[in-house]
Amino acid sequence: MGGSEHEILRIEPGGPSWPPRLMEIDGVPEFLWLRGDERALSKARLVAIVGSRSPTPYGLDQARLFATTLAAAGVVVVSGLARGIDAAAHAGALDAGGETIAVLGCGVDRPWPKGTVTERVLAEGLLMSEHPPGSDPRPHHFPLRNRLISGLSDGVVIIEAAARSGSLITARWAADQGREVFALPGRVDQAMSRGAHRLLREGASLVEDPGEVLAELYGSRLDGSSNPTSETVLISGDKVLEELARADLTIDELSAATGLEVRTLLARLVEEELSGLVTRAPGGIYRLVKRRAREGP
Amino acid sequence: MGGSEHEILRIEPGGPSWPPRLMEIDGVPEFLWLRGDERALSKARLVAIVGSRSPTPYGLDQARLFATTLAAAGVVVVSGLARGIDAAAHAGALDAGGETIAVLGCGVDRPWPKGTVTERVLAEGLLMSEHPPGSDPRPHHFPLRNRLISGLSDGVVIIEAAARSGSLITARWAADQGREVFALPGRVDQAMSRGAHRLLREGASLVEDPGEVLAELYGSRLDGSSNPTSETVLISGDKVLEELARADLTIDELSAATGLEVRTLLARLVEEELSGLVTRAPGGIYRLVKRRAREGP
Numbered sequence: 001m002g003g004s005e006h007e008i009l010r011i012e013p014g015g016p017s018w019p020p021r022l023m024e025i026d027g028v029p030e031f032l033w034l035r036g037d038e039r040a041l042s043k044a045r046l047v048a049i050v051g052s053r054s055p056t057p058y059g060l061d062q063a064r065l066f067a068t069t070l071a072a073a074g075v076v077v078v079s080g081l082a083r084g085i086d087a088a089a090h091a092g093a094l095d096a097g098g099e100t101i102a103v104l105g106c107g108v109d110r111p112w113p114k115g116t117v118t119e120r121v122l123a124e125g126l127l128m129s130e131h132p133p134g135s136d137p138r139p140h141h142f143p144l145r146n147r148l149i150s151g152l153s154d155g156v157v158i159i160e161a162a163a164r165s166g167s168l169i170t171a172r173w174a175a176d177q178g179r180e181v182f183a184l185p186g187r188v189d190q191a192m193s194r195g196a197h198r199l200l201r202e203g204a205s206l207v208e209d210p211g212e213v214l215a216e217l218y219g220s221r222l223d224g225s226s227n228p229t230s231e232t233v234l235i236s237g238d239k240v241l242e243e244l245a246r247a248d249l250t251i252d253e254l255s256a257a258t259g260l261e262v263r264t265l266l267a268r269l270v271e272e273e274l275s276g277l278v279t280r281a282p283g284g285i286y287r288l289v290k291r292r293a294r295e296g297p
Numbered sequence: 298m299g300g301s302e303h304e305i306l307r308i309e310p311g312g313p314s315w316p317p318r319l320m321e322i323d324g325v326p327e328f329l330w331l332r333g334d335e336r337a338l339s340k341a342r343l344v345a346i347v348g349s350r351s352p353t354p355y356g357l358d359q360a361r362l363f364a365t366t367l368a369a370a371g372v373v374v375v376s377g378l379a380r381g382i383d384a385a386a387h388a389g390a391l392d393a394g395g396e397t398i399a400v401l402g403c404g405v406d407r408p409w410p411k412g413t414v415t416e417r418v419l420a421e422g423l424l425m426s427e428h429p430p431g432s433d434p435r436p437h438h439f440p441l442r443n444r445l446i447s448g449l450s451d452g453v454v455i456i457e458a459a460a461r462s463g464s465l466i467t468a469r470w471a472a473d474q475g476r477e478v479f480a481l482p483g484r485v486d487q488a489m490s491r492g493a494h495r496l497l498r499e500g501a502s503l504v505e506d507p508g509e510v511l512a513e514l515y516g517s518r519l520d521g522s523s524n525p526t527s528e529t530v531l532i533s534g535d536k537v538l539e540e541l542a543r544a545d546l547t548i549d550e551l552s553a554a555t556g557l558e559v560r561t562l563l564a565r566l567v568e569e570e571l572s573g574l575v576t577r578a579p580g581g582i583y584r585l586v587k588r589r590a591r592e593g594p
Contacts (some may be wrong), residue, residue: 026548027560058484143564164571172567185482185494187355188505197482201503206494208485251323263324267440270469274461 008108008133009034017041025151025177027144029130035108036126040076040099041152047213048078048149048174050167051085051159056192059160062184063088064095066157069210071098078103078153080145081127085159085167087117090125100125103148105141109133146170147177154217155180157207161195168195171204180217182207240268244278244288251284305405305430306331314338322448322474324441326427332405333423337373337396338449344510345375345446345471347464348382348456349489356457356489359481360385361392363454366507368395375400375450377442378424382456382464384414387422397422400445402438406430425449443467444474451514452477454504458492465492468501477514479504537565541575541585548581 011017011032019041022028034041047070049063067077067089077093079086081102093100100121104111108127111118121127130148131141146169150156156174158181161167174181183204186193200206207213243249243257251269255262269286272278279289308314308329316338319325331338344367346360364374364386374390376383378399390397397418401408405424408415418424427445428438443466447453453471455478458464468478480501483490497503504510536555540546548566552559566583569575576586 027563058486062485140561140564143568144560147563168571169567172570176567184485185490185497185503186484188359188481188483189355193482194505197503197505200482200497206482206498208491208494263441264437266324266444267437270466270473271440273469274465 007035009038011038019152021046021153022148022151025147027147029148031130031132033108033129033131033133034126035128036122037099037124038126040101040126041128043074043076043099045073045075045218046078046101046153047075047217048153048156048170049085049089049159050079050146050149050156050161050170051089052161052165052167052192052195053082053084053086054162054192055084055088055160056186056190058186058190059085059192060088063159064092066159066184066210066213067092067100068096068098070213071096071100073214074098075214076101078149080104080142080149080166080170081111081113081118081121083113083115087115089159090121091117094120094124101152102127103145103152104129104137105131105145106137107131107133107135110136112137142166143169147173150174150179151177153179155182155213157182157184157213158196158199158204159184160186160190160192161199162191163194163198165195168199171199180205182213182216184208240265241272241277241288244286248281248285248287251286254286304332306335308335316449318343318450319445319448322444324444326445328427328429330405330426330428330430331423332425333419333421334396335423337398337423338425340371340373340396342371342515343373343375343398343450344514345450345453345467346382346386346456347376347443347446347453347458347467348386349458349462349464349492350379350381350383351459351489352381352385352457353483353487353489355483355487356382357385360456361389363456363481363507363510364389364397365393365395367510368393368397370511371395372511373398375446377401377439377446377463377467378408378410378415378418380410380412384412386456387418388414391417391421398449399424400442400449401426401434402428402442403434404428404430404432407433409434439463440466444470447471447476448474450476452479452510454479454481454510455493455496455501456481457483457487457489458496459488460491460495462492465496468496477502479510479513481505537562538569538574538585541583545578545582545584548583551583 063085071093076099078101079089090100102121108129150170150173158167171181181204183196183199239258279287360382368390373396375398376386387397399418405426447467447470455464471478478501480493480496540554576584
């Protein structure tokens with residue numbers, strides 16, 4: 001049952017429509033007001049995409065790409081309805097025929113800012129707020145509102161953000177709430193890259209494409225240990241790999257076993273490490289690893 | 298004493314000109330051949346800048362910026378003389394009136410590729426190789442040559458690199474040798490960003506400007522615990538910070554002490570965490586931290 005454009009639903013913790021993820025967070029809201037199709041709230045997969053109100057064209061393109069790809073994969077896109085990255089995320093999700101939730105810092109009866117995206121989310125998505133109808137947007141509402149954006153979601157993608165930015169507050173909430181934080185890098189000569197780079201320094205997951213978000217949160221479609229024969233083909237006829245297939249060896253043992261110089265072996269092994277075929281364990285012991293269809297991060 | 302353009306010096310491990318850092322590495326070369334001003338080898342500060350042979354304009358700009366800034370700060374810039382990022386690094390160092398070392402995969406009598414930058418490094422810098430004069434550049438020389446680029450240096454900066462690239466081999470050597478690895482992020486829609494992003498996922502230090510390299514390797518000029526009065530000014534008159542100045546507190550204790558709602562406090566504290574004034578210790582204990590002149594990574 002979806003609500004009409006003008007119908008407003010008030011829900012409370014523990015009730016049937018209350019999103020289970022919002023029971024886990026610090027500062028559970030007293031109520032939530034919903035306007036739109038509240039079924040989006042009960043979907044299994046929700047991801048927030050947030051970022052700057054003054055993005056670069058690159059940031060806008062990426063926000064749109066992430067939103068459309070995630071929405072097409074059945075993920076509900078959560079954001080804050082702000083201009084810039086948030087608006088691109090909502091619009092991208094709807095363009096892909098997907099669902100989107102806008103969490104507001106004001107009453108759901110007066111979504112802000114006004115504009116095409118707001119109209120579309122009102123018609124096709126869900127507006128949500130912990131502030132009762134009639135509430136104006138106030139500056140101190142926004143940092144708190146951000147805990148609901150992250151709290152609702154399995155992970156948060158930060159596309160572009162200035163050095164000090166509300167998006168970083170969302171990311172901090174996400175980390176506090178045990179949600180995955182993804183940050184998209186950009187050019188260092190763009191101020192709008194500062195925030196995401198700061199998050200990357202602090203341990204956020206670097207993300208280059210939306211497939212990585214899906215893989216990380218919901219399991220990789222590429223993660224197959226399905227084809228063990230390819231490594232046999234590779235190894236056969238190669239002295240170094242053949243020796244490592246027999247046993248884990250130090251560089252000196254490998255040199256003795258193959259007759260190759262240590263220097264030559266080091267160059268070779270560093271290349272195999274890069275390709276993911278060989279790994280070096282503590283103590284300088286080289287080991288053949290299962291060849292993966294996709295190299296991990 | 299600087300050698301002339303055509304004089305070639307052969308040095309060996311343990312000799313007076315042998316760079317001490319090259320005694321520490323796996324695969325110490327039997328000899329090194331030098332051509333140019335070998336005094337660069339004995340300088341205290343050496344940093345490698347390497348990257349793609351097919352960089353974007355952004356990569357070239359950044360290579361040049363890093364090289365000129367580091368060279369102007371007295372750092373010898375080490376690279377591999379390849380076209381693209383390497384050439385920009387050598388040229389930038391020389392333009393700044395600094396020193397540069399090119400480590401070759403062929404004899405120093407036949408530096409390769411030919412071109413303006415090679416001529417300039419020959420005239421104003423130092424060429425170095427473990428291959429005797431007369432040696433041709435051969436593909437298997439380059440991965441090994443890369444261990445000398447990193448081995449000579451205190452740190453390696455990777456500016457742009459394809460997903461599989463010689464620069465990644467240099468970075469791997471650097472990590473093996475205990476050298477700092479810095480990677481410059483870029484746009485995710487540029488193939489030339491893949492290598493640096495891969496290194497960032499693997500734990501390389503994200504670097505946005507050359508001052509960070511100087512700070513990390515040689516101590517920050519901004520790292521002052523010099524001005525403790527500023528925090529007193531900030532704290533005075535602020536209930537939350539005043540309580541935290543007295544004792545480390547949980548959110549509940551802080552709520553009891555200040556009379557503020559937990560929800561309001563959470564929003565406030567997450568902002569103070571972002572600004573670096575407050576930190577959260579295990580167990581959810583909030584603590585006032587010394588205000589730093591520069592926020593750490």
